[in-house]
Amino acid sequence: MDQIARTPKQIGDAIRRQRRKLGLNQTSIRDKTKLRQATISAVERGAPGTQLGTLCDILAALDLEFVIRPRTKAKPAEIEDIF
């Protein structure tokens, strides 16, 4: 359930997964935050230029949080989007 994320792409994926799990669309996230639907889209697609504030706003809207920890020996199965 917890998602390991080391790249913008993995972070975007984890966000999209959780959003869908909550049965929400990008527009509803836009309403919960002050972000545009286009911005949500960019984040989920892994835009590396996404700003930290933007990301934190989205996480809050999805009731998610970051945990920062030393890297684990990656079981490949847990890191799903190397490419």
Next chain:
Amino acid sequence: MDQIARTPKQIGDAIRRQRRKLGLNQTSIRDKTKLRQATISAVERGAPGTQLGTLCDILAALDLEFVIRPRTKAKPAEIEDIF
């Protein structure tokens, strides 16, 4: 040991803590990445405009990773820098 982080400030703090734990200074992170020392400084100080790519580069240099998970009921002790 794992750090909960919900804001740019908390993320910056966790990074700084780990960097120091590893006995590194900002200049050595600059050498491991292609970032300027001034940029490392800004990230650790919690600049909300920090870009995701920048952040991931720093995490990699410190051998850290993100985990994204549903928010836990915060024990205040674990969330140390609300202000």
Next chain:
DNA sequence: TGTCAATATACGCTTCAGAGGATAAATACC
């Protein structure tokens, strides 16, 4: 296959991150 919802892109605009480069201010250490 046609239609509506959902997501991805586009244009123009403003703002700001991070670059190079340099220096001030703080911290540590003798």
Next chain:
DNA sequence: GGTATTTATCCTCTGAAGCGTATATTGACA
């Protein structure tokens, strides 16, 4: 206190994020 190291801040410039708005594309489903 004096000095060296480390971290914060400043200047200018370029690139791009996110904005508003609008539209194209994709996806879901009857």
